[in-house]
Amino acid sequence: xxxxxxxxxxxxxxxxxxxxxxLTAEYDLDHITTGDALRQNKEMETEYGTPGxxxxxxxxxxxxxxxxxxxxxxxxxxxxxxxxxxxxxxxAEFLSEETDLDHVVFLDVPEDVxxxxxxxxxxxxxxxxxxxxxxxxxxxxxxxxxxxxELVQREDDTExxxxxxxxxxxxxxxxxxxxxxxxxxxxxxxxxxAPDDVFERLRDVIEx
Numbered sequence: 568x569x570x571x572x573x574x575x576x577x578x579x580x581x582x583x584x585x586x587x588x589x590l591t592a593e594y595d596l597d598h599i600t601t602g603d604a605l606r607q608n609k610e611m612e613t614e615y616g617t618p619g620x621x622x623x624x625x626x627x628x629x630x631x632x633x634x635x636x637x638x639x640x641x642x643x644x645x646x647x648x649x650x651x652x653x654x655x656x657x658x659a660e661f662l663s664e665e666t667d668l669d670h671v672v673f674l675d676v677p678e679d680v681x682x683x684x685x686x687x688x689x690x691x692x693x694x695x696x697x698x699x700x701x702x703x704x705x706x707x708x709x710x711x712x713x714x715x716x717e718l719v720q721r722e723d724d725t726e727x728x729x730x731x732x733x734x735x736x737x738x739x740x741x742x743x744x745x746x747x748x749x750x751x752x753x754x755x756x757x758x759x760x761a762p763d764d765v766f767e768r769l770r771d772v773i774e775x
Contacts, residue, residue: 571596571773572641572666573648576744577674578736579729580681581758582765586674587650589766594773597644601633601652604640611636634661641666659743663750670773671747674758674765678733685729689718 571594575583591598605628609619613635621628637652649668653659662668676684687700689709693716698705705712722728747753756768 570669571646571648572669573773574662574668574671574747575648575650575674576672576740576747576753577758578676578678578681578740579732580684581674581676582762583650583674585762586758586765586769587648589762590648590769590773593766593770594646596646596648597640598650599637599640599644599647599652600650601637601654604636605633608636608639611639630655630657630661634658634665637662638665653743655739656742656746659746668752671752671754672769672772673744673747673753673755675755676758680759681733682726682729685724685732686720686726688720688724690721691716692719693717 573590573596575587575590577583587598587600590596605618605622609622610617613632615629615632618628618632618636621632633652637649641647641649653662683701684699687702689698689700689705690696691698691711691714694711694714696711696713697703698711698718705718709718710716711718723732744753754772756765756772758765
C-alpha cells in the first residue's frame with residue numbers, strides 16, 4: 568500500500584498538516600514538506616550552494632535549490648504525501664517533469680473559516696503545544712495542559728496578518744491549483760468540518 572504519491576494543496580489553515588499526518592499513518596507513506604526537506608539536507612551541495620547557506624543568512628532559498636532537495640526526498644520514498652510544495656508555477660512545472668503523481672487533492676475551505684481557524688490558534692509560550700479557542704480548548708483557559716505555561720496568540724495569527732498570508736497565498740499558489748485543474752488531475756475535497764470527516768473524504772478519493 569506504500570505506493571501512493573499524493574500532493575496535498577490548500578491555503579493556510581485548510582488542515583493540510585493534520586490530514587497529511589493521518590494519511591502517512593494510514594497508508595505507510597513519507598510526509599514530505601519543504602521545510603523538513605531543507606532542514607534535513609542543509610549541507611547538500613547543489614549548483615547554487617547548500618540550503619544552509621541561505622537559511623543561516625535568513626534568506627529565501629532559491630527555487631533551483633528547493634527543487635533539488637525536494638526531488639531527492641521524493642526519490643528516497645516508496646510513497647509520499649507532499650505538503651507545502653510546489654508553491655509557484657515554476658516549481659509545479661518542474662515537479663511534473665520529475666515525478667508522476669497518483670492524486671492531486673485540493674482542500675477547499677472558505678476564507679472566513681480559514682480566518683476563524685488561524686486567529687483562534689493559541690500556542691504555549693513554554694513548550695510550543697498548540698490549542699484553539701473553539702476547536703481544541705485547554706482544560707483551563709489560557710493555560711497549557713502539558714506544562715502549565717501561558718497560552719499566547721502568535722503575531723502571525725492576528726487577523727490582519729492572517730488575511731495578508733491568504734492574499735500572498737492566492738497570488739503565488741492559486742496558479743499552481745489552476746495548473747493541476749487544467750491538467751485534469753486536480754480533485755477538490757471540502758476541508759470544512761471535523762478532521763475525521765475530512766479524512767473520510769480524502770480516503771474515498773485515494774481508494775476510489
